[in-house]
Amino acid sequence: MPAVVPNLTLNNGVEIPQLGFGVFQVEPARTADVVLDAFDAGYRHIDTAQMYKNEAGVGEALARSGLDRSDVFITSKLNNGFHEPQAAHDAFERTLEALGTPYVDLFLIHWPLPKVGDFVDTWQALEALYATGRIRAIGVSNFHEHHLRRLAETSTVTPAVNQIEVHPYLSQNPLRAYGREHGIVTEAWSPIAQGKVLGDPELVRIGGAHGRTPAQVALRWHLQRGDVVFPKTTHRERMDENLALFDFELAEEEMAAIEALDRGMRTGPDPDEFNWVPQD
Ligand SMILES: NC(=O)c1ccc[n+]([C@@H]2O[C@H](COP(=O)([O-])OP(=O)(O)OC[C@H]3O[C@@H](n4cnc5c(N)ncnc54)[C@H](OP(=O)(O)O)[C@@H]3O)[C@@H](O)[C@H]2O)c1
Incomplete structure (x- = not known):
C-alpha cells in the first residue's frame, strides 16, 4: 500500500505533494x-528540468502509466541559455511538447545567473506565461535572499517556491x-x-533508534521542517525506502541534533558564482 503523501498549499492556492x-x-x-517505477512505488510529483534533457522521458512515463494528467504534479525549469524573454517563451513551448501535456504544474527559473543578464526580465516572461494558464504556479531556484528581494521590488507575482540546496550539512535557515x-x-x-550525509554517525544513531535508514532520517527531518523534497534514485527498493516516511516521527531532541550538523557544505555551486550557460 503506497504511502499517503501530504500536500502543501502554495501562495496561489495550488497544492503540491510534499514528497x-x-x-x-x-x-x-x-x-x-x-519514472514508471516511481509511479508504481506511489510517487505523484516529478521534478525535472530542461537542463536534464529528460523531460520527454517523464512525458513518456506519464503516457504509458495510464494516470490522469491531474494525478501527477510536474515541475520543470527554464534552462540557463534561455533567460532572454522570447527565448524563455520558446523554451517553455518545447517543454510542453517534450512532456506531451498542455500545462506544467510548476515552472522555475533554474539559476539566477547574476552575471549573465537581468533575471527580472526573465521573471516577467514567466509571469506572462503564467497569465496564459499553462503554468499553475511559477517559482525560482537557487535564489539567495538578495535575489528574492530584488524580485519583490520589481515584480507583481511572488514566487511560489524557491528550490535550493538543503540537507543536514547545509541547513539554509535564514533563507x-x-x-x-x-x-x-x-x-x-x-x-x-x-x-554524502548517509554515513553520518548522528543519522546512523537516530536511524537505529527508529529502525530506519540514515536516508529516511534525513528525509523525515526535511518534512518535519516543512520543506518539499524529491530524492532521486534509479533503484526501485530505494524508491520504496524514500517514500516510507509517514509512519514515524523524529523527537525535538533528534531534530536539534540534525540541525547541529550544519557545516555550510555545498555539493553544488554558489548561485552568485554560477553563470554557466550551455552551448547547445
Ligand atoms: N534546482 C537545482 O539546481 C537542482 C540541483 C540538484 C538537484 N535538483 C533536484 O533535486 C533532486 C534530488 O537531488 P539529487 O539528485 O542531486 O540528490 P539526492 O536526491 O540528495 O541524492 C541522490 C543520490 O543518492 C542516492 N540515493 C538515493 N536514495 C538513496 C537511499 N535511500 N540510500 C542510499 N543512496 C540513495 C542515489 O543513488 P541511485 O540513483 O544509484 O540509487 C543518488 O546517487 C534532483 O533529482 C533534482 O530533481 C535540483
Missing part, C-alpha cells in the same frame, strides 16, 4: 522506465525563514547531499 521524485542525472534513455515570511515554499534539492 516527490527528482530525475537529475537520470539518463534520458532510461527516464521513462525509472528558509525569509521564504516562510514571504509565502515562498522552500524546496530542498539534494536532500541527502547526493549520499
